[in-house]
Amino acid sequence: MTKSPLSLLIQFDDQVRRDQAQSPVFLHRRDRKFALTSAASGQTPGPRQWLDHLHSLSPPTSSSARPLAHWRTLAVGFSLAGAVLGVLTMLGLLFYDGGQQINVTMILAFIALQLMLAVLTTAQSMLGWRPWGRLVSWLNARGSGGAERPALTRLQPALMAGCAHLGGLMFGLTGGLTLLYLVVVQDLAFGWSSTLAAGAGAYHHFVELISTPWHSLWPAAVPSADLVRDSRFFRIATTSTLAPGRWGDWWPFLALAWICYVVIPRAVLLVLARIQLSVQARRLLRQHPGLAALLYRMETPALETGNGDADATDTPDLTTHRRALPLPVSPVRIHWAGANAAMSWPEPPGEDGMLVLAAGGSATLAEDRQALQQARFRLANERTPTVTVVTQAWQPPTGELADFLVDARQAWPERTLIALVPVGAGPRGAEPSHLGQWLRFVDRLQTPSIQLCQPDSPTSAGDEVRASEASHD
Amino acid sequence: MTEVPLFAVVGHPNKGKSSVVATLSQNDAIAIALEPGTTRQRQTYPLSVDGEVLYRLVDTPGFQRPRRVLAWLEAHSLSATDHADTVIAFLNQYRDSDLFTDECELLMPLMDGAGIIYVVDGSVPYSAEHEAEMTILRWTGRPSLALINSIGPDDYAPAWQAALGQFFQVVRRFDAVRAPFEHHLGLLKAFGQLEPAWEPALEQAVHYLAAQREQRQWQAAELIAAALADMMAWQERRTVPAGTTSLAATDPVAQDLRQRWYQHQRQREQSLRLAVENLYQHRRIQRQEPELTWHHEHDLFSERSRRLWGVSRGYLAAAGFGAGALGGVGLDALTLGSSLGAGALIGGLVGAAGSVFYGDRLAQSLWRRGPLKEGLQTIRFGPVQDAQFGYIVLGRAVDHWWHISQRNHAGQAPLDLAPHDSHWLTELARGPRQELQRLFNKTWKNKTLEPAERHRLAAVITEVMTAYQTWRLNPD
Structure with a gap:
């Protein structure tokens, strides 16, 4: 699809704006893939190809065409106004009521004014002066329902010059056509007059100078010295020396002067405005911050570090209503996986005659089984069988411990209370932050006879367990 | 085609495996400190450049029953030559069972050719219970690296270092939360050194990561x-x-x-x-x-x-003088130097005065x-x-x-x-x-x-x- 530089700039700007809602990672991946595909097919990717590629996947939205549509409407408005004004102006200039002749000097002055306006319009556009800029921005903003885009704001002088020259060209064309029409259907009487004491010779020289462009092409359209001398008129003079049949001889000169100094300059300057617009649009596209970013994304390998997966929200429930209970008096203590109670548990209750065993960690599974059996023998004669299992608080409870506790409940008397006691690495005792995982571990076991205990907890483990068992019964 | 390097990050539950993966994959959406014992599946985090994968990191659940696994392996092995095959046999037997779900999840990538990244917490004391895990990993016969990741304030790294050195090819310290970016790159290079065939891919990854950083x-x-x-x-x-x-x-x-x-x-x-x-x-x-x-x-x-x-008024004046002088130099250039630097001086003075004047006008009316x-x-x-x-x-x-x-x-x-x-x-x-x-x-x-x-x-x-x-x- 062929796009003018202007529509390319507008569509590019529009796409860059829409891309702002996308993540940088996605944009990089998308554009890098396009660049690699283009390179594989031997193409050099640029903004034009990039837009074509994106539009082939999803057509451009109507919002991208909206800013240009406003300018097109403005251009049509200028054209219509120019066409109507051209007709009206020429009718006014050539108004002839049968009294005095139509003054050629007046028409030439008007042509000069038109030429000057055309040149000023171009100069203003080249200099970037926008005396009407706010009005145009306001009109465009009203039309598009938002502020005008900066990319388009910088093109306002060239766009406005294009509209003005188009209006001027239509003005010249309809004015010229009106002149020819009036020449055909009316009997126009031209003459020249001036307050200045200019002689006929000087005036002839002046009109010859004006006729230079068509002098050799159409000599008959250059007023002769006789015509100039004889067609001068004075307002208070009542008679003319010129034969009435020659009063209309000025029209070829006037028609060509109109074409050469009103229509053609406007047409040329309109083309210039279009060229200027294209050049500026290309320059703005080159300087567009989005283009630098696009080129960066296309040139730089897309590095993905594997951050697509997200499971942080899929976390288990960490709440528990369980509290640590005080240590019960127990005849058996098992140190699990190298846990040592001595550091943080200076005066364990019921130490006399206590059976101390080791399991887990570096012990073998056979040694675990042996520890279970030894404890079973000791608990056989106890009225309220209780076992303390000491663990390292900082280590998370594992499946191996859960298996050990299941085996223990099968091996030991049915009413055995198991007090799980996580201890810290030093004299500080277990860190409160470590206890949570142990409380939840006991929750998951769903066995009332297994309780979490700490040396300095306020209530009695035995009481709580028995209350719990009573409620289960 | 060269196989893409694969690294399984394994270890005891809650010892920073996910933290290491989160830092290396630049992913802050990985669940860290999940409840131990909660069943998880392994997650793969590939690093790719233009769609071409350079390496994959696999985050795995922690060991739950290492001694039982080791007991099974020992019971089914005749000699050291069949260790890797015995691990595969274990996986074949228990991959659909609920008993060793976590172990199967973490051993599976190793049997697919992954290198081992074994993570321990250097802020807690060394414990012999880890030896069963390390022995199982050694049985797989895969290239291995141990990372000492300190989660807490205490430092037991020397004891860990001595123990880990007996089981792993390389032992490194890496603080997943605080390690500077250069350490990330250094760690990736170390991954590459585990196996000669992996080195080019890891070098490439390091190159791209450094460029991305800039x-x-x-x-x-x-x-x-x-x-x-x-x-x-x-x-x-x-x-x-x-x-x-x-x-x-x-x-x-x-x-x-x-x-x-x-x-x-x-x-x-x-x-x-x-x-x-x-x-x-x-x-x-x-x-x-x-x-x-x-x-x-x-x-x-x-x-x-x-x-x-x-900034201070003095700073503003100095910076403003410099900025003004830059403009004033243009005047000197126009006079082909005949202004003898007066342009720069005047520009500088105007700039300094303007900067000081405008330097404290937020409180003034806008x-x-x-x-x-x-x-x-x-x-x-x-x-x-x-x-x-x-x-x-x-x-x-x-x-x-x-x-x-x-x-x-x-x-x-x-x-x-x-x-x-x-x-x-x-x-x-x-x-x-x-x-x-x-x-x-x-x-x-x-x-x-x-x-x-x-x-x-x-x-x-x-x-x-x-x-x-x-x-x-x-x-x-």
Whole structure:
């Protein structure tokens, strides 16, 4: 699809704006893939190809065409106004009521004014002066329902010059056509007059100078010295020396002067405005911050570090209503996986005659089984069988411990209370932050006879367990 | 085709495996510190360049029953030559069973050819119970590396180092939360050294990651430049019937306009924060920042911010002199030097005077009244007439950028942008200082920065970032 530089700039700007809602990672991946595909097919990717590629996947939205549509409407408005004004102006200039002749000097002055306006319009556009800029921005903003885009704001002088020259060209064309029409259907009487004491010779020289462009092409359209001398008129003079049949001889000169100094300059300057617009649009596209970013994304390998997966929200429930209970008096203590109670548990209750065993960690599974059996023998004669299992608080409870506790409940008397006691690495005792995982571990076991205990907890483990068992019964 | 290097991050539950993966894959959405014993599946995190995978990291659940696994393996093995086959047999037997779910999940990638990254917590004492895990890993026969990741404040790393050295080819310390970026790259290189065939892919990955790091700094500078230009040129306006507002502090129209201006500036600053965080792939950061709607001692417009991030009048005068002199040199050039440097001097003096004059005008009125038209008048608030404002926004933005760029994705602590007493601008060279001042001068004169000037502003900000880093290394 062929796009003018202007529509390319507008569509590019529009796409860059829409891309702002996308993540940088996605944009990089998308554009890098396009660049690699283009390179594989031997193409050099640029903004034009990039837009074509994106539009082939999803057509451009109507919002991208909206800013240009406003300018097109403005251009049509200028054209219509120019066409109507051209007709009206020429009718006014050539108004002839049968009294005095139509003054050629007046028409030439008007042509000069038109030429000057055309040149000023171009100069203003080249200099970037926008005396009407706010009005145009306001009109465009009203039309598009938002502020005008900066990319388009910088093109306002060239766009406005294009509209003005188009209006001027239509003005010249309809004015010229009106002149020819009036020449055909009316009997126009031209003459020249001036307050200045200019002689006929000087005036002839002046009109010859004006006729230079068509002098050799159409000599008959250059007023002769006789015509100039004889067609001068004075307002208070009542008679003319010129034969009435020659009063209309000025029209070829006037028609060509109109074409050469009103229509053609406007047409040329309109083309210039279009060229200027294209050049500026290309320059703005080159300087567009989005283009630098696009080129960066296309040139730089897309590095993905594997951050697509997200499971942080899929976390288990960490709440528990369980509290640590005080240590019960127990005849058996098992140190699990190298846990040592001595550091943080200076005066364990019921130490006399206590059976101390080791399991887990570096012990073998056979040694675990042996520890279970030894404890079973000791608990056989106890009225309220209780076992303390000491663990390292900082280590998370594992499946191996859960298996050990299941085996223990099968091996030991049915009413055995198991007090799980996580201890810290030093004299500080277990860190409160470590206890949570142990409380939840006991929750998951769903066995009332297994309780979490700490040396300095306020209530009695035995009481709580028995209350719990009573409620289960 | 060479097989893509695969690394299984394994270990005891809750010893920082996910933290290591989160930091290396720049993914702050990985669940860290999951409840131990909760069944999890392994997750794969590939690093790819243009769709070509350079390596894969696999985050696995921790060992739950290592002694039972080892007992099974020992019971089914005749000699050391069949160890790897015995592990495969174990997987074949239990892959569909509930008993060894976690072990199967973590051993599966190893049997698919993964290298072992065994993670331990160096802040807790060494325990012999880990030996069963390490023995199982040794049975797989895969290349292995042990990482000592310290989660807590204590240090038992030497004991760990001695024990791990008996089981693993390489033992390294790596703090997943605090390790600087260079350590990430060093660790990846170490991964590559486990197997000669993996080295090129890992070297390539290191190269691309380093390049990405540099590019991100430039992109962050561009984001900051765009925000700075927007904020310094921002203006709120409203057209009201003439004489209906006095622009006094208690006037409701004036109050509303002023509040909208302040609100916009705060929101623009916040959007910059988010953009920089997204650039570095931090999407879950909790920032400890004041509410947007009222003044706070660390707010954008607070006096404390002005003291911390603003610059002295002497600095403004010096930078303004330099910026003015740059303009004045043009006059000297026009006179082909016959002005004997007077242009530079005059430009410098004008610049210095202007900078000092405009240097403390945030508190002054930003009100402008437009011409009266048909009984209506447009009142405007802004743009800011204060060079300090630019330095405050820039200082805060660069400070935030630095924290984000240094932050590992395993970090879960809230981001606290604590202020410092000394000033980072002292590290900035004279050239960038003057260029910065010149660009600030332009924005507060309500001139839009051209794309080329924005580019220059971004370039100066990269130098500011470098100066800030230097200052951070040596804040006194």
